[in-house]
Amino acid sequence: MAKICFVGLGYVGLVTGTCLADFGNHVIGVDSDKARIESLAQGIVPFYEPGLDDYVARNLENGRLAFTDDLLGAINASRIIFIAVGTPSSSDGSANLDAVFNAARFIAEHVTDEKILVVKSTVPVGTCSDIDRLVRGILDQRGLAIRVDVVSNPEFLREGTSIYDFTHPDKVVIGTESASAQEALKQVYRVLYLNETPFVFVNRETSELIKYANNAFLAMKVSFINELSGLCEKVGANVQDLARAIGRDGRIGSKFLHAGPGYGGSCFPKDTKALAYMANKAENPLKLVEATIAANEDQKARMVRKITDKLGTVTGKTLAILGLTFKPNTDDVRDSPVLDIIEGLLEKGAVLKVFDPMGMKNMQVYYPHNSKIMYCNSEYSATESSDALIITTEWHQFRNLDFTRLGSILKSKIIFDLRNIYDPALIRSFGFEYIGVGVIS
Numbered sequence: 556m557a558k559i560c561f562v563g564l565g566y567v568g569l570v571t572g573t574c575l576a577d578f579g580n581h582v583i584g585v586d587s588d589k590a591r592i593e594s595l596a597q598g599i600v601p602f603y604e605p606g607l608d609d610y611v612a613r614n615l616e617n618g619r620l621a622f623t624d625d626l627l628g629a630i631n632a633s634r635i636i637f638i639a640v641g642t643p644s645s646s647d648g649s650a651n652l653d654a655v656f657n658a659a660r661f662i663a664e665h666v667t668d669e670k671i672l673v674v675k676s677t678v679p680v681g682t683c684s685d686i687d688r689l690v691r692g693i694l695d696q697r698g699l700a701i702r703v704d705v706v707s708n709p710e711f712l713r714e715g716t717s718i719y720d721f722t723h724p725d726k727v728v729i730g731t732e733s734a735s736a737q738e739a740l741k742q743v744y745r746v747l748y749l750n751e752t753p754f755v756f757v758n759r760e761t762s763e764l765i766k767y768a769n770n771a772f773l774a775m776k777v778s779f780i781n782e783l784s785g786l787c788e789k790v791g792a793n794v795q796d797l798a799r800a801i802g803r804d805g806r807i808g809s810k811f812l813h814a815g816p817g818y819g820g821s822c823f824p825k826d827t828k829a830l831a832y833m834a835n836k837a838e839n840p841l842k843l844v845e846a847t848i849a850a851n852e853d854q855k856a857r858m859v860r861k862i863t864d865k866l867g868t869v870t871g872k873t874l875a876i877l878g879l880t881f882k883p884n885t886d887d888v889r890d891s892p893v894l895d896i897i898e899g900l901l902e903k904g905a906v907l908k909v910f911d912p913m914g915m916k917n918m919q920v921y922y923p924h925n926s927k928i929m930y931c932n933s934e935y936s937a938t939e940s941s942d943a944l945i946i947t948t949e950w951h952q953f954r955n956l957d958f959t960r961l962g963s964i965l966k967s968k969i970i971f972d973l974r975n976i977y978d979p980a981l982i983r984s985f986g987f988e989y990i991g992v993g994v995i996s
């Protein structure tokens with residue numbers, strides 16, 4: 556099986572590298588963060604992703620997975636090099652590609668034999684061709700006539716279910732016109748290829764754009780239903796019934812039609828902004844993508860208004876917030892809509908008691924524990940003596956709360972269910988006021 560190296564052991568690099576080792580490839584994971592390498596070598600995964608620690612341990616043990624900070628050694632030992640470093644948003648929305656180009660430059664300056672460079676990081680259209688030119692230029696300067704193919708291979712993993720997503724993908728996208736690189740990648744993903752997963756072979760530009768278009772479309776779907784949730788509230792309609800009905804139309808589909816507090820995470824916000832920036836630069840603005848971004852900002856602000864309008868004022872009131880992560884089954888709070896909701900409520904003078912099963916540590920990077928935002932050790936301690944309860948992330952453990960107990964410890968029996976996880980009639984039967992998203996209050 557193929558010898559592969561992964562440069563960058565963040566979420567994407569670690570999940571993908573580990574799963575490819577599980578497919579039988581020999582994988583070396585490289586990261587410049589020595590502490591991360593040392594703990595990974597002992598099987599300690601630096602973030603929460605269900606099942607990943609078992610996968611890492613299993614493949615470390617069978618010798619197909621190794622971790623190092625020696626980039627040169629890893630490059631020399633591998634024919635295929637995946638670049639999976641971060642591409643964070645710059646202040647203008649564009650993707651910051653420094654880490655990607657630094658990795659490509661280092662590789663070009665040090666390779667001595669044929670390689671395939673696979674760009675896994677999400678990069679703007681044209682980046683792989685730019686990397687290709689950079690690599691060729693450096694190889695020419697070095698007087699080396701060796702073949703280095705640059706391939707685009709975007710990822711579509713969802714946090715929280717990434718191992719399932721990796722082993723059951725809808726498609727594998729490979730952007731290259733090199734027949735030998737296509738063949739090599741088929742071998743790397745042999746298990747999926749044999750399972751008849753659709754392989755989409757396209758040119759590099761199309762491959763790069765597929766990733767952005769995929770995420771932007773899903774984000775647009777979420778923003779669409781979120782905008783309609785506001786209208787539902789105004790006209791007395793129910794957004795859940797509406798979503799169920801339109802989702803039955805096979806041309807629309809039922810997924811990604813759950814109204815909520817706005818989308819978040821490491822992909823949708825960043826990728827929609829990068830796509831809008833890219834399109835403007837190409838003098839072909841994407842109005843729907845721009846509207847998607849604006850609608851998402853509005854939805855988060857609308858959640859704060861919903862709470863303040865209902866309570867009259869939140870100044871000096873204590874509010875329990877259940878859920879900090881942008882979705883359940885992750886400890887990731889990056890671009891979580893809860894960040895904006897917290898910010899909005901703090902600005903209006905609320906005191907917050909917050910709880911999340913996994914995201915508390917990461918949230919404290921943004922908001923340290925203080926007298927205005929208190930990190931509690933359970934959903935019930937957060938609710939104790941609070942003026943209202945706000946459910947912001949649909950963790951399983953919040954789906955079956957003890958409402959008799961909550962009723963006795965809350966100052967006022969008001970629940971804001973920003974993920975629509977409860978049946979309003981059930982909650983009202985316990986004497987609570989129930990406020991959902993796009994449902995009649």
Ligand code: UDX
Pocket residue numbers: 710711712713714715770773777810811812813814815816817818819820821822823881882
């Ligand atoms: C997403 C893409 O799904 C994945 O293919 C890509 O590789 C990375 O980005 P992820 O960010 O892990 O994955 O989460 P996802 O499950 O797609 O949800 C994104 C956001 O949309 C979350 O904040 C989620 O709560 C929100 N969402 C999703 C809704 O509000 N309603 C929905 O119906 C679906």
